[in-house]
Amino acid sequence: MTLFIVRRLLSAIPVLFVVSLMSFVIMWLVPGDITAVLGGADASPEEIERIREQVGLDRPIYERAIIWYSSLFHGDLGYSYLLDRPVVDAVLERLQVTLSLATLALVIATLVGVLLGVLAAVKHNTWLDQGSMIAALVGLSIPDFWFGIVLIILFGVTLGWLPTGGFVPITEDVLGWARSMTLPALTLAFTQMGVIARMTRSSMLDVLNQDFIRTARAKGMRAHTVVFKHALRNAVVPILTVVGVTTGVLLSGAVVIETVFSLPGVGRLIIGSIQRRDFPIIQGGLLVTASVFVFVNIIVDMLYGFFDPRVRDGR
Amino acid sequence: MGGDLVVAQSSNPPSLDAMTSSSGASRNITMNVYETLYGFNEKIEPMPILAETVEISDDGLKYRFPLRKGVLFHNGKEMTAKDVKASLERYRKVGATGSLLEPVESIDITGDYEVTLTMKRPTPTFLEAFCSPRAPAVIIPEEDGAAEVNKTSLVGTGPYKIVEFVPDSHVRLERFTDYSQDTRYDGRDGFGGKKTAYLDSATFRIIPEPGAAVAALQAGEIQILDQIPVPAARRLEDNPDIDLYENLQWAFNVFILNTNAPPTDNPKFREAVQVALNMEEIMGISTEGLFNLNPGWVYPGTTYDVGDLASAGYYNQADTARAQALLKEAGYNNEEFTILTDSNIPEHGRSAVVIAEQLKAAGINAVINQVDWPTALKLRMEDTGWNGWTLQMGIEPYLGPVAIMSTLTGKRPHFVKNDEQLDGLYQELITGQTSEERKATFAKMQTRLYETFSIIKVGDSGLMQASRSSVKNFKSFRFPRVYDIWLEN
Numbered sequence: 001m002t003l004f005i006v007r008r009l010l011s012a013i014p015v016l017f018v019v020s021l022m023s024f025v026i027m028w029l030v031p032g033d034i035t036a037v038l039g040g041a042d043a044s045p046e047e048i049e050r051i052r053e054q055v056g057l058d059r060p061i062y063e064r065a066i067i068w069y070s071s072l073f074h075g076d077l078g079y080s081y082l083l084d085r086p087v088v089d090a091v092l093e094r095l096q097v098t099l100s101l102a103t104l105a106l107v108i109a110t111l112v113g114v115l116l117g118v119l120a121a122v123k124h125n126t127w128l129d130q131g132s133m134i135a136a137l138v139g140l141s142i143p144d145f146w147f148g149i150v151l152i153i154l155f156g157v158t159l160g161w162l163p164t165g166g167f168v169p170i171t172e173d174v175l176g177w178a179r180s181m182t183l184p185a186l187t188l189a190f191t192q193m194g195v196i197a198r199m200t201r202s203s204m205l206d207v208l209n210q211d212f213i214r215t216a217r218a219k220g221m222r223a224h225t226v227v228f229k230h231a232l233r234n235a236v237v238p239i240l241t242v243v244g245v246t247t248g249v250l251l252s253g254a255v256v257i258e259t260v261f262s263l264p265g266v267g268r269l270i271i272g273s274i275q276r277r278d279f280p281i282i283q284g285g286l287l288v289t290a291s292v293f294v295f296v297n298i299i300v301d302m303l304y305g306f307f308d309p310r311v312r313d314g315r
Numbered sequence: 316m317g318g319d320l321v322v323a324q325s326s327n328p329p330s331l332d333a334m335t336s337s338s339g340a341s342r343n344i345t346m347n348v349y350e351t352l353y354g355f356n357e358k359i360e361p362m363p364i365l366a367e368t369v370e371i372s373d374d375g376l377k378y379r380f381p382l383r384k385g386v387l388f389h390n391g392k393e394m395t396a397k398d399v400k401a402s403l404e405r406y407r408k409v410g411a412t413g414s415l416l417e418p419v420e421s422i423d424i425t426g427d428y429e430v431t432l433t434m435k436r437p438t439p440t441f442l443e444a445f446c447s448p449r450a451p452a453v454i455i456p457e458e459d460g461a462a463e464v465n466k467t468s469l470v471g472t473g474p475y476k477i478v479e480f481v482p483d484s485h486v487r488l489e490r491f492t493d494y495s496q497d498t499r500y501d502g503r504d505g506f507g508g509k510k511t512a513y514l515d516s517a518t519f520r521i522i523p524e525p526g527a528a529v530a531a532l533q534a535g536e537i538q539i540l541d542q543i544p545v546p547a548a549r550r551l552e553d554n555p556d557i558d559l560y561e562n563l564q565w566a567f568n569v570f571i572l573n574t575n576a577p578p579t580d581n582p583k584f585r586e587a588v589q590v591a592l593n594m595e596e597i598m599g600i601s602t603e604g605l606f607n608l609n610p611g612w613v614y615p616g617t618t619y620d621v622g623d624l625a626s627a628g629y630y631n632q633a634d635t636a637r638a639q640a641l642l643k644e645a646g647y648n649n650e651e652f653t654i655l656t657d658s659n660i661p662e663h664g665r666s667a668v669v670i671a672e673q674l675k676a677a678g679i680n681a682v683i684n685q686v687d688w689p690t691a692l693k694l695r696m697e698d699t700g701w702n703g704w705t706l707q708m709g710i711e712p713y714l715g716p717v718a719i720m721s722t723l724t725g726k727r728p729h730f731v732k733n734d735e736q737l738d739g740l741y742q743e744l745i746t747g748q749t750s751e752e753r754k755a756t757f758a759k760m761q762t763r764l765y766e767t768f769s770i771i772k773v774g775d776s777g778l779m780q781a782s783r784s785s786v787k788n789f790k791s792f793r794f795p796r797v798y799d800i801w802l803e804n
Contacts, residue, residue, distance in 0.1 A: 032689030038329065038411060038464075040337040041692060041706060042722050047414065048696075054409070054464060082329055083482055084465040090482075145524075152530045164531040165522060167484060262522045264483035272327060272483060275659065277689045 008301060012294040019290040023283045024068055033057055033277045034081065055081050068283065077284035082276055087284030090269065095288075097167050097265040101188065101257070102250035104181050108189035109196055110243055114232075116193070117200020117239075121208060122227055132197065140194035148187040148260040155183060165262035184261040188254055192246050199242045203235035210234075236307050244300035248293040316513045318802045320786070322795050323522045323531060324541040327483050333471075334402075335464045337411045337450040339709060339794075343541060344486050344519050346506065346794045349453035349471035352380055352399065353446050354506030359617065359715065361446045364497065364507035365394065365454055365472065375437030382428040386495040388456050389476040390468070396424040401460025403430075403452060409464050411450030440717050440745045440753070447718070448506060448793060449710045474512035474798045486519045488797065503799040510798040517797040532557065532781055538802065541795055543781040545603035551781065558782050562791040563607055564614045565778035567708040567719075568598060568666060570771040575731040576699040578652060583645035585768035586629075588703070590641065591677040592670065593633035598774035601665040605777035612712075612719060612761050612772060618750055619716050621758040625765040630772070638677040652681045655701040659688035662776065666705040698731055707776065713793060716757045717745060723770060730769035737763050 035043065035051045043051075052058045071078055077087035113136070120132040156164035162183055168176035207213065208231055216226045255267030266285065273281035326340035333345035352366040363369065367381040386394040400422050407416045418438040425431040434441065445452060459467040469477045472495070475488035490512040500508040520537060522528040529547045531537045535556075543551075543559070551557045572579045572588065579585055598606040610626035613619045623630065652674065656667035667683050674681040684701065686694065695704050706729075711718040722729050724741040740760045747753035764770060780791050789800045 030690075032687070032691075032693035034689075036689035036692040038336060039692075040411070041708075042337075042711065043411075044414070044725065045696070045727050047411070081465065093481075094483075149524075149526050149530070152527060156536075157530050157533045160534060164534050164536055165527050166520065166536075260524045260527055262484070262520065262524070262527060264481060264521075268483050268523075275687060275689070276329060 004305075005298065005302065008298045012291075012298070015294055016287065016290055020069075020072065020283065020287050023286040024065060027279045027282060028061055028064075030277075034279070036277060077287065078280035080273075080278055080281045082273075082278045083281065087280050090281060091266065091285055091288050094264060094266045094269045096169065097258075097263050098251060098254075098267070100167075100170065100177070100181055101184055101254065101263065101265060102247065104185035105188035105192060105250055105254075106243070106247055108185060109192040109246065112189065113193040113196025114200050114239065116197040118204055118227060118232060120197070120201040121204035124205060124208075129201075133201065136194035136197035138194075139190045139192075140198075142191070144187055144191045144254075145256050145260050147190060148184070148257060151183045151187055152260070165260070167263045184257050184263060187260075188250065188257050192250070195246065196239065196242055200235065200239050203238045204231055207231045207235045233307060237304055240300055240303055240307065244296055247300075248296045251289070251292045251296065316801050317515045320514045320517045320539065320797060320800070320802060321520055321537040322517060322539040322541060322797065323520045323528045323537040325521070325523050325525065325528065327521050328486065328519075330465050331469055331477060331480060331486065332462075332465050332467050333451055333453045334406050334410045334455075335450065337710075342448060342451075343794045344477075344488070345453070345471075346448065346451070346473075347475045347488060347517070347797050348469070348473045348477055349451065349455070350473050351446070351448075351451050351453055351506070352382075353442060354448065354451070355446050356505035356507065359505070359713065361442050362505065362507050365399075369442065371442075375439065376434045378432040378434070378441070379425065380430050380432070381426075382430070383495070383497070384428055386472050387493045388472055389470045389491055390456060391493070392456060394454060394472060395427055396430050398457045398460075399430045399454055400424050401457040402454045403432075405455070405460050405462070406452045410452060412447060415444045415447060415452075438745065439748055443715070444717065446506075447710075447714055449714070449718075474510045475517060478516075483521055485521060488517045488519070490515055503796060505792075510796075512798045513801040514797060532783065535783060538783045538786050539789065539795055540781045543779050545605045545779050548779045548781060556784050558784050558786070558789075560780040560782070560789070560791040561605065561777055562780065563605070563777040564713070564775060565709070566776045567612075567712045568601060568606075568662060568773040568776050569706050569708055570666070570670060570773055571695075571704040571706055571729045572769055572771065573699070573702050573704070573731050574734075574767075574769045576702060578645070578647055578650045579702040580732075581645045581647075582768060583641055584647055587638040587641035587645060587647070587677065588674065588679070589629050589768045589771055590632040590634045591638035591679070592631070592673055592771065592773070594631040594773050596633075596673070597666055597669045598776065600669050601662045602774075602776040605779055607775040607777070609775045610772055612764065613716060613757070614712060614775065617715070619754050619757045621754065621761055624758055625762040626772075629765055629768075633673070635677045638679075642678060647679070649680045652679050652702045653700070654681060654683045654703040654705065655691055655694055656683060656685050656705045657688045657691040658685055660707060662707050663691075663705045666773065667703075670703070670705065695729075696727075704729075710793070712775075716753070716760070720744060720757075720760055723764075728769075734763070734767055734769065737767075 034055055035048045038051050039047050079086050080090055083090050116132040120129040123129050152164045155162045162179055168180045170177040213231055216230050255271050258265040258268045270285040324343055328341040328344055329338050330336040330341055333349045350364050353361050354364045356362040365383055367383055370379040403422050407413050418434050418441055420433045420435045423431050456470055474491055474494045476491045478489045479487040497509050502509050525544045528540055532540045548559050572585050574580055594608055610623045610630035654667045654671055656663045658664055671681040671683050694701055720741050724738045740756055744753055744756045747756055782789050785802050787801050787803050
């Protein structure tokens with residue numbers, strides 16, 4: 001297992017190198033730079049040139065690449081001129097919001113999604129099956145920004161139960177944090193839940209028709225033991241893959257939800273930085289999110305081994 | 316009195332180092348925190364704020380600014396001439412509009428509470444330019460004088476001080492209890508006056524999604540919404556908990572034509588574009604109904620207003636037949652007419668769509684190139700590759716003719732190829748001794764713009780703001796003033 005983890009970690013290095021190179025080159029190719037934000041529409045060519053000099057954009061590309069990579073090898077992702085802080089700090093500050101949102105949404109989406117999927121598979125071709133799948137499909141199809149606004153109007157404006165937006169750090173006020181996270185997490189979970197439910201259903205249907213399930217039932221085992229202990233455990237690998245991908249997506253920032261609920265998360269940081277052409281944040285942020293993806297994938301691979309001994313033993 | 320007020324705005328301030336940013340999102344906050352020597356009053360006339368007054372020598376070469384005594388910075392130190400000199404020297408180096416100090420030869424300390432600016436040449440419009448709030452020449456402590464951009468201690472002399480900034484989330488201001496009120500005045504006036512901080516604190520929350528911002532206002536989580544979409548405002552008109560504020564002199568919507576690239580290098584073609592446009596339709600759609608039609612290049616009722624001079628027969632004509640005749644005369648052969656616009660400022664994109672449709676109806680092969688804002692700013696600096704550019708000018712029309720015309724003259728005017736006649740008039744404008752002289756020059760400039768059609772005035776667009784009705788004494792201005800307002804239950 002240790003060898004497996006080391007091998008996976010080593011294989012992440014070239015992936016991250018390519019990501020860093022691509023983000024650097026794209027930033028070089030994209031038209032416009034930070035002068036747009038600092039100078040505005042009426043900046044004269046002289047003013048623009050002065051700002052470019054101040055932020056080092058007048059340096060040749062190879063020089064900027066050398067600075068970027070030499071800092072990177074020292075574990076330094078650079079410094080954001082606009083946010084006046086190291087990129088690492090800027091991303092870590094935002095990660096608190098993104099982690100809160102992603103964890104809550106993932107827990108809700110996985111629990112509800114798996115339960116709906118199992119229910120649909122067990123009650124195959126009944127109204128419960130169709131009802132669960134319609135709910136899943138609605139979650140998949142409804143645009144998340146629209147659903148978010150509906151929840152805000154209902155729970156924030158009409159009923160006044162929950163705040164309409166903003167983030168309260170858990171370290172400041174636990175209840176405030178939970179209240180600020182409820183609507184965004186529900187919105188995000190609702191849209192992700194559908195994918196998990198549908199995958200669970202199809203995976204469970206495959207397993208439920210196999211001989212060992214029939215044998216388990218024939219032995220007189222209780223229905224829920226058959227479903228949750230035998231069937232679900234065998235159906236879990238494809239579900240895990242979907243949950244893994246969803247985790248990666250959620251951790252790299254759900255920009256639409258963050259925008260609707262005014263949450264200062266990683267997604268908005270990167271999108272805002274693209275609009276401001278804050279190159280260090282874009283490059284550093286992309287590298288961090290790519291690392292999150294790689295890391296989550298490694299964990300998912302390890303979990304495959306946990307649930308399926310054949311993977312663990314290399315069979 | 317007291318309490319915490321929450322103001323919502325859609326954009327994150329790119330910087331709180333006031334002199335280095337010309338962004339409105341920054342100004343909204345920083346003008347409650349910092350102050351300048353001179354600024355504009357409500358009537359857009361220069362008024363002393365941190366200065367006692369200004370004495371200008373007869374030859375126009377010396378500006379002596381005695382300073383108010385006893386003014387404290389947020390760090391508790393008293394403001395002296397050393398701080399003012401250090402601030403202005405820094406402004407010259409890193410100020411986003413540092414070039415406004417270009418006519419200044421030297422900045423000298425001529426007393427503990429006195430600074431004198433010596434000019435290279437007489438510049439009668441200097442004081443007006445010096446008052447510009449675009450990227451204001453604010454006074455900061457001497458210790459911050461050598462600070463790089465964005466590296467100051469964020470200390471000013473204003474009624475509120477910055478206590479927390481979480482980018483993309485909020486900026487929190489707290490009342491500065493030792494604030495030195497300017498007792499020469501009765502109350503707030505423009506950027507200056509006697510400012511009273513009634514609120515304990517004011518939080519500027521960044522809410523990018525307009526629907527969410529309106530919901531937060533309705534739920535009472537925010538008390539002032541810096542900009543509310545007009546349709547939402549109309550919906551809330553009858554809501555007793557909400558007050559609405561219309562500011563109809565907020566910005567100019569303009570359409571800039573590239574005088575260097577074909578087919579817009581041909582004045583006859585540009586004239587065709589001018590007469591083809593239906594301004595009422597463009598403004599109605601782009602501003603969602605909050606606008607005034609105004610062919611003039613200043614706001615009606617302001618000092619330099621020359622009315623609709625020279626615009627008769629050109630403004631808001633929607634005359635397709637005449638446009639087609641002019642196109643024929645111009646020898647137009649269906650060349651592509653590229654409209655550059657962006658997606659970040661909704662008015663820009665909406666204007667471009669309506670303009671393109673109107674021009675197509677007149678027989679012009681109009682295509683839209685919609686990019687993001689930084690890309691648009693990069694592309695418009697290219698000499699070719701675009702023909703029209705939709706722009707909303709915010710602060711320049713407020714500042715008056717000198718600010719507007721400075722963008723249309725010099726080596727690289729907005730419309731690319733410079734117009735010598737307009738350049739000459741600009742020099743005449745900035746050296747005009749009296750406002751009457753300057754107004755006469757401005758009249759010639761407006762006439763010239765209706766001869767060259769290098770930039771088309773589409774109309775004046777408004778700003779709609781909203782507050783909870785518990786907010787008292789709020790008045791719409793160039794930034795939300797959180798002083799002199801209070802909350803009532």
